[in-house]
Amino acid sequence: MNDGTDAGISPETTWEELESACLSCKKCALYETRTKLVFGVGNREAEIMFVGEGPGEHEDMTGEPFVGRAGKLLDEMLEIIDLSRGKNVYIANIVKCRPPANRDPLNTERDACIDWLRAQYRLIRPKIVVCLGRISAGELIGDADFKISRDHGRWYDKDGVRFISLYHPAALLRDQSRRPDTFVDLKSIQREIRKICERTY
Numbered sequence: 001m002n003d004g005t006d007a008g009i010s011p012e013t014t015w016e017e018l019e020s021a022c023l024s025c026k027k028c029a030l031y032e033t034r035t036k037l038v039f040g041v042g043n044r045e046a047e048i049m050f051v052g053e054g055p056g057e058h059e060d061m062t063g064e065p066f067v068g069r070a071g072k073l074l075d076e077m078l079e080i081i082d083l084s085r086g087k088n089v090y091i092a093n094i095v096k097c098r099p100p101a102n103r104d105p106l107n108t109e110r111d112a113c114i115d116w117l118r119a120q121y122r123l124i125r126p127k128i129v130v131c132l133g134r135i136s137a138g139e140l141i142g143d144a145d146f147k148i149s150r151d152h153g154r155w156y157d158k159d160g161v162r163f164i165s166l167y168h169p170a171a172l173l174r175d176q177s178r179r180p181d182t183f184v185d186l187k188s189i190q191r192e193i194r195k196i197c198e199r200t201y
């Protein structure tokens with residue numbers, strides 16, 4: 001179980017087994033161009049999970065999600081509602097390897113990669129999942145008609161787990177006019193945390 005082509009993920013798979021199998025994944029062609037695979041970061045017992053799209057240049061170099069300019073903005077967004085990657089959230093991506101030139105991950109790449117995220121989700125058992133951007137939301141919320149400009153900030157219930165999406169931090173860097181909406185969405189997340197999470201934040 002150390003080759004991602006046959007990861008053999010089971011409900012008993014531990015974090016250590018999962019990470020080591022994932023780090024050697026060759027399930028799609030992105031492994032050929034990656035510098036580092038970006039597995040995920042944060043508290044593995046967090047009640048809140050943030051999911052982005054895929055690594056960019058800085059993440060590919062460091063192996064950590066959201067460390068470039070968009071990542072700095074994400075950290076600021078988390079801080080507004082008393083969250084932090086070092087403390088009470090887990091952050092991962094739909095695809096673990098950087099798509100060349102930061103293009104959108106292809107459907108085949110998403111399909112090849114999604115089991116890693118599913119296994120992380122199973123281990124964390126989050127109460128709240130925050131999708132960052134349209135690709136993450138499209139993949140995880142599973143509404144064929146989903147539109148980020150209309151549906152950001154809307155809550156979805158999936159087997160008792162609460163899902164919400166925000167504009168992707170990179171989109172907020174490009175278009176500052178979306179920031180007030182994101183502030184409202186963050187406050188909604190904060191209220192939901194206070195309502196359903198057990199630990200104090």
Ligand code: URA
Nearest residue numbers: 052053054055065066
């Ligand atoms: N954008 C993402 O969606 N994920 C990262 O890790 C970095 C930038």
